Amino acid sequence: MSILVTGGAGYIGSHMVHALVDAGERVVVLDDLSTGFRFAVPPEAALVVGDTGDAALVSRLIAEHGIEAIVHFAASIVVPESVADPLRYYRNNTANSRSMIDCAVTGGVKHFVFSSTAAVYGNPARVPVAEDDPLAPMSPYGSSKLMTEIMLRDATAAHGLGHVILRYFNVAGADPLMRTGQSTRNATHLIKVAVEAALGLRGKIDVFGTDYPTPDGTCVRDYIHVSDLVAAHADALRHLRSGGAPATLNCGYGRGFSVLEVIETVKRVSGVDFRVDLAPRRPGDPAAIVAACDRAREILGWQPRWDDLDTIVRHALDWQRKLGTMNL
Ligand SMILES: NC(=O)c1ccc[n+]([C@@H]2O[C@H](COP(=O)([O-])OP(=O)(O)OC[C@H]3O[C@@H](n4cnc5c(N)ncnc54)[C@H](O)[C@@H]3O)[C@@H](O)[C@H]2O)c1
Ligand SMILES: O=c1ccn([C@@H]2O[C@H](COP(=O)(O)OP(=O)(O)O[C@H]3O[C@H](CO)[C@H](O)[C@H](O)[C@H]3O)[C@@H](O)[C@H]2O)c(=O)[nH]1
Known part of the structure; x- marks a missing residue:
């Protein structure tokens, strides 16, 4: 089978x-x-x-x-x-x-x-x-x-x-053994875009919306x-x-990070202070969305191992560096 x-x-x-x-x-x-x-x-x-x-x-x-x-x-x-x-x-x-x-x-x-x-x-x-x-x-x-x-x-x-x-x-993030990762061309996902900015593949990152009803005004995601x-x-x-x-x-993990928190994490983990521009809202973005995640644990016995934003960002950075050497 x-x-x-x-x-x-x-x-x-x-x-x-x-x-x-x-x-x-x-x-x-x-x-x-x-x-x-x-x-x-x-x-x-x-x-x-x-x-x-x-x-x-x-x-x-x-x-x-x-x-x-x-x-x-x-x-x-x-x-x-x-x-x-x-x-x-x-x-x-x-x-x-x-x-x-x-x-x-x-x-x-x-x-x-x-x-x-x-x-x-x-x-x-x-x-x-x-x-x-x-x-x-x-x-x-x-x-x-x-x-x-x-x-x-x-x-x-x-x-x-x-x-x-x-x-x-x-x-x-990416496979901790670096066998695969996010290779998407023209990616729009926040962590991928921020990692590309940290590695000089983009000149800057835009923060889409700073007036949301969230603690720092930017969108929150899990x-x-x-x-x-x-x-x-x-x-x-x-x-x-x-x-x-x-x-x-x-x-999901049941806890959220704002766009600014993610960008700060990418800066800290990469050690690179890249340019960040505040921009208008992107149409269609919900202000905050975080998972209630008990059901997957109860029904499947799911046990996350990599629930740490620094680790997620580090793996995304490592994969992006590897991609750069792959001559696609
Ligand atoms: N990335 C995220 O944050 C996210 C969030 C929620 C849900 N998803 C879902 O996860 C799944 C995978 O997403 P991903 O991020 O890996 O995207 P991806 O674009 O990297 O992967 C999609 C894959 O499907 C292939 N594909 C697309 N249409 C096809 C078709 N008609 N026939 C055969 N192959 C086809 C593409 O070539 C690609 O390899 C999708 O269903 C997506 O909706 C992703
Ligand atoms: O350059 C960027 C990219 C993103 N963002 C912001 O970062 C947050 C996250 O955006 P992503 O594009 O990374 O992810 P989304 O939350 O929009 O969407 C993701 O989650 C959705 C479910 O909530 C869908 O599954 C979708 O496929 C998947 O990409 C949003 O507030 C977005 O406006 C920026 O500020 N700048």
Whole structure:
């Protein structure tokens, strides 16, 4: 039996592939390399370059490799881009996920783990936000993910497909062994951008909004180390294999840092005092979003190991330095 990882050449997916290979699993990666990288997939995993919307291909992979579980990371992930081109997001994130779920049901796949997002909550009325709190996405990106959550729950009710939906908060950092990391071109994520500024790859960083109702006026987020997030996926697979019930779980640490706190941390850990400009708000940003994260610990027995902003930033810096030597 093998595990199919879609988006396994991307940032988070490649960390998952390494973890599965480390655990002795047989892994097939399906990735169209639109934002992912061939080098990010370890040689022990089979890389198939193709589209999650190609049902004939996905069905063939399920049959040929005896796929027992699908871990579905492949998606388009840039929130403002989803506002400008919503139908592309509904195709890649919603329609292609519908096709993946259909192929899973038809092909007899037992388990499905899905990458959802804190963006399904929108601007939460209370923080920390819990899984049963109101869902009100503020972007097509968030809506495209929420629609997939709904399809998965319905497919489970009708066809018995086991699933775990993980709602990621702000993912950052890199593999502590530096085998992979965030290699995304033109990244928009705060820690990646700040690290690039610290290493002289950008002239400065803009702080988007200083008048939010938060302690220092900048947005607050719950930053989770990518390796802890991947551990939650491994725990989810174990849960499903042992007959665990479907679950929807937040993945965060339950504590927030402001944009200015993150930038100060990057400056301190890198030892570089880069330029910071105060800028207007970025449309669509919630003021503060932090995970209520007890449920993942209770249901999956998830135990984070890297819950420390300095460590997250250090690993992101180390990966960025390594990337600089890789001549991509
Ligand atoms: N990075 C975050 O902070 C964050 C937060 C919440 C949720 N997520 C979710 O995590 C998942 C992975 O995100 P990431 O940060 O690793 O992004 P990423 O862009 O690095 O990875 C996505 C991967 O999917 C591939 N892909 C995209 N569309 C495809 C398609 N149609 N067929 C085959 N492959 C396709 C890309 O080539 C890429 O390798 C996404 O589902 C994203 O929505 C990420
Ligand atoms: O150069 C920058 C980049 C970001 N920010 C700010 O930093 C905070 C975090 O921004 P990110 O772009 O790093 O992350 P988001 O919180 O916008 O979004 C992330 O988390 C969301 C869930 O909350 C989605 O899942 C999304 O895919 C994922 O990128 C925001 O206040 C943003 O305005 C800046 O001030 N300057």
